Amino acid sequence: MVLYRAGDMxxxxxxxxxxxxxxxRCLGLDHPDTAHSYGNMALFYHxxxxxxxxxxxMSRKLLLLSLSCGPDxxxxxxxxATYINVAMMYQDIGRRNIALRYLQEALKKNERLLGVEHIQxxxxxxxxxxxFNRMGAYKLSLQACI
Structure with missing residues (x-):
């Protein structure tokens, strides 16, 4: 992470x-740190x-999270959180509809798991x-803020 922030990609x-x-090799595929490593690699490539x-x-990270987190x-x-990162990536390449689906799914998960007042x-x-703002849907953008 230090090298990334220093610009040495x-x-x-x-x-x-x-x-x-x-x-x-040391922790295994079913360890959350392994999934996290894939997420960091994805952010670097992005x-x-x-x-x-x-x-x-990111797809690999999601697969590993499904292994490491058990049936739930x-x-x-x-x-x-990974869905949000995936959405931002799709948004950056102009695939806004796919990004929107990931964001909506992330919102459903966070509301159900963490509650409507949680920071996530x-x-x-x-x-x-x-x-919504990038899509020109300004009313929907405003509604998401309220």
């Missing part, structure tokens, strides 16, 4: 790839405008407001 990718391999590769890593995996708050739920509303 190649170094960040290399180090993140090493962490990912270590986590897979930062390099390699969104297709980033989305593949799809209803884990980390899944909702508020993050979903904020992301929805941005998505």
């Amino acid at each position: 190649a170094g960040a990718i290399t180090q993140q790839h090493k962490e990912l391999i270590i986590n897979e 930062g390099l405008n390699q969104t297709g590769l980033a989305l593949r890593h 995996g799809p209803d884990h708050p980390d899944v909702a 739920t508020a993050v979903c509303y904020h992301a929805l407001a941005i998505a």
